Amino acid sequence: MAGEDGEYASVRSWCILRTHGGRTMPLARSLADAGILAWTPVEHVRRRIPRSKEKEREFRSVPYLPTYVFAPAADLGELRRLEVATESGHPAFSIFRHCGASVLVSEAEVASLRQREAESLRRMEQSLAAQARHGRPLRERAEPYDRGAEVAVEAGAFAGLSGTVQESDGRHTLLLFGKSLVVTIDTSTLRGNAVAEPASAA
Missing domain, CATH: 3.30.70 (Alpha-Beta Plaits)
Structure with missing residues (x-):
């Protein structure tokens, strides 16, 4: 900070x-x-x-x-x-x-x-x-992600790929890659992809 x-x-x-x-x-x-x-x-x-x-x-x-x-x-x-x-x-x-x-x-x-x-x-x-x-x-534990959230993998064999959350807790997250590949990933290695666009302008 x-x-x-x-x-x-x-x-x-x-x-x-x-x-x-x-x-x-x-x-x-x-x-x-x-x-x-x-x-x-x-x-x-x-x-x-x-x-x-x-x-x-x-x-x-x-x-x-x-x-x-x-x-x-x-x-x-x-x-x-x-x-x-x-x-x-x-x-x-x-x-x-x-x-x-x-x-x-x-x-x-x-x-x-x-x-x-x-x-x-x-x-x-x-x-x-x-x-x-x-x-x-x-x-390390991490905050779980909501089902349907888009996240990026930061470490491990799938580093650099993005997937959709199917299930998530503080230890593991079940991710869907593409249309059919489902993999369990350590939750602590994930980061949310979504960036909210600010609504106000000046």
């Missing part, structure tokens, strides 16, 4: 920036370092450590909404300047617009994303604490 809740509380509305998926977190950090209260919600997921045994894993922060970064609407003037600058010093981005107008969302509309981020951080801290107590990783 780019700041504390107290800082966010001072922002009445946010504009939405779009960038390349791999630049999501670097853009948020770069703008925050420049004094713009930009942020993108992140999840803390357990990934296998490269060139290690299968059971050796570590937590990594990944963007919950790749390509999306939020910034205060009060900074729109500066963001518009940076958007078209030849050398802005920041990863390239565009301001999300609808019918030519910058799309704005209220603080209340993004609060749920910060709550999900806080829950992910809490699960990571609990898992690390349990690992410290027992000397071994605690298998």
Whole structure:
């Protein structure tokens, strides 16, 4: 997170920036370092450590909404300047617009994303604490998905593929790939595909 809740509380509305998926977190950090209260919600997921045994894993922060970064609407003037600058010093981005107008969302509309981020951080801290107590990783649980939800697989043999949820709990999710392939996947390796389009514009 780019700041504390107290800082966010001072922002009445946010504009939405779009960038390349791999630049999501670097853009948020770069703008925050420049004094713009930009942020993108992140999840803390357990990934296998490269060139290690299968059971050796570590937590990594990944963007919950790749390509999306939020910034205060009060900074729109500066963001518009940076958007078209030849050398802005920041990863390239565009301001999300609808019918030519910058799309704005209220603080209340993004609060749920910060709550999900806080829950992910809490699960990571609990898992690390349990690992410290027992000397071994605690298998991570995750929030189940609703039947019919479209999700992407982030790890394992089906990494990079998207499927439709048939059943889901904190351990496993039954996914339908295409029209007939049904596979059981660890729920903690999934991420929702749907990104709600903000309705208000200014």
